[in-house]
Amino acid sequence: MLVLGIESSCDETGLALVRDGVLVDAVLASQADVHALFGGVVPELASREHLRFMGPLYDQLMARQGLSASDLDAVAVARGPGLLGCLLVGSAFAKGLCLASGAKLVGVNHLLAHLLAAGLEQELVFPALGLLVSGGHTNIYLFESATEVAQLGRTLDDAAGEAFDKCGKVLGLAYPGGKMLDALARRGHADRHLVPRPYLDNQNLDFSFSGLKTAVALHAAAHFGPHDWPRPLTDPADAPQALCDTCASFNLAVAETLEAKVRRALDRHPQVRHLMAAGGVAANSLIRERLTALMAGRGGAVFMPHPSRCTDNAAMIAYAGWLFAREGRCHDLSLEAVPRGRPIPDDWVGSPVRT
Ligand code: KG4
Ligand code: ZN
Secondary structure, eight states: OEEEEEEOSSSEEEEEEEETTEEEEEEEEEOHHHHHTTTSOOHHHHHHHHHHHHHHHHHHHHHHHTOOGGGOSEEEEEEESSOHHHHHHHHHHHHHHHHHHOOEEEEEEHHHHHHHGGGGTSOOOSSEEEEEEOSSOEEEEEESSSSOEEEEEOBSSSOHHHHHHHHHHHTTBOSSOHHHHHHHHHTSOOOTTTSOOTTOSSSSSOBOOHHHHHHHHHHHHHHOOTTSSOSSBOOGGGOOHHHHHHHHHHHHHHHHHHHHHHHHHHHHOTTOOEEEEESGGGGOHHHHHHHHHHHHHTTOEEEOOOGGGTSSOSHHHHHHHHHHHTTTOBBOTTOOOOOTTSOOOOOOBSOOOOO
């Protein structure tokens, strides 16, 4: 079964081809430089950029593989959550392709696709927990199988990536600050008392990261001057040791908070010995280390996509689309895009795609 995946939920325009669960080829156009000028993604600009890139990228991908729309068995598209205008560009393109070619349409939950992406590299084992840590979300799921999923917890305010980026902004790092903060933290020594481990003193599996920025801002105001390093900091070599130490303290606090809630979820579901972790923040070196050690201690494993596939991409959409389509989970042309904050409905129609 050949599935085309389309990703346009935020600021990356991506298309990829997956055949029988194996990645064939992918193209991606990042808009990061467009939005960097504004310090965050500008939704209207993002939709226009998707519109500009979508057609040419599709032509490039299909020409490179010598394929045409009639070769596609299914078109999987990220239906949400995301920026509505951006999602509409992708879903309109997908619907047009399905209408023209007869391929099945599969609306994919972008967040679940992040978690399942590790299946492109290794065989996933279920049941498994899913920890999604991105710029917009911090969710814990229980996967009974690749397609039967229940959400166990979520962030009540800032997502982990948002906390990284806000902390990066406070410290004068170039946007988005997560990756740089990770790099600087590796050179620093963490002070466990500088940044709290938030929202652990309860019984739930939810997160709250909004207080972390305040702790770092107060520390920065008391100890750092505006000229202690060039702002925005783009070269790690310009970072003084005190800045690296602050980054290390913040990084450790986030890593330990995530680890604590995953441990709690595992204690409540003792039959689960595997974890899928994904989203931009799963590229974080300390978080990867901590989760790997935690799952090894439980006699299981953690499945994480290669760091290059932790950020938004279409391979994960095509792969999730393949998993769903082969079970008959497809959509008709009334598929709705779902903006951030609204639940993704269980509105599958159709029968398994068999080829
Ligand atoms: O999943 P993603 O690419 O985009 C969505 O949110 O959909 O995640 C982006 C987030 C940003 O907040 C970015 O700063 C963060 O992931 N990030 C990292 C690292 N690499 C990216 N955060 C911590 N450590 C990293 N190495
Ligand atoms: Zn994403």
